Amino acid sequence: MEDALSRRLVPDELWEITGPLLPGFAPRPQGGGTAGACPRAVFTAVVYVLTTGVAWRRLPASFGVSPATAHRRFSAWSAAGVWRLLHRAVLDQLGSTGEVDWSAAMGVSDGLCKP
Template structure:
């Protein structure tokens, strides 16, 4: 990612720039020239990496105001830019045989929601304080395939099928785009026979730990990758606590972080 993690590398920008919506040019009253998208993206990445509040974004770095970056993040998210970038990066990984479709792994993680808002709820692991959950599904290497945001009191198993549905059609190889793995690994929070049957009906083999089973059954050998993926996600300080009352803005940060992880995986996996 370069010397500073918020500096956008040329490789990533070349993939992102064609996906950005084009602003209509005004001829009669052009107004102030808008800040270049690449500079604004650096400001967004600065907030994502450091966790700084929008109003304290240092303008001397050339990122523009925090409100400019916030609006651009919102607009790009509404236009589906993050989703399309994620699909482009996954397709490149798939073409290079760097996605492990033999299995996927699901899990969730709690974050405190200090400003509440939609998709928050009393967290059972944080003494009932308002919180949210990040629900994540990865391939066998830990590359994020999809991420969802819910209230902190939402049961993990309710998001199992929505996560599978959220996996985008991944291109990059000859034939139809791929959307499902061969097997699915999950912990005891997903132990429910009805959901096992629904996963099996999709042609996916469920490997879900049953409640009461002693530890050391061996499934953790495959599930540890998602713990690492959550460590990567929450390495972005803005995602450790949910500051945004608007769920779409927090989800935009989540999806952007997944894109950055997928981009890094291109250079890490052999």
């Protein structure tokens, strides 16, 4: 899906950071499964669900990804620590261009706040 909503949810600059962080998927021996889904379309569908709060089963068909595939990949990416890696990569990118005021961050280590 390449429409205005998709480009707004996942602009090229974000995808350039995200794409390399996503683990690959192999076809399942019994066939079917998630191997044929475009990773960017799946990521965009996941971002849509997470930012709107819509139920997975209500994911619009216009994303070109089934709700089951989007949820399965979200779960796999969560287990693989993709969200922490993505958070760090975005902060590194913004920090390298001077867009983050690190002096405002207190007690933060690897994305976890210390008491």
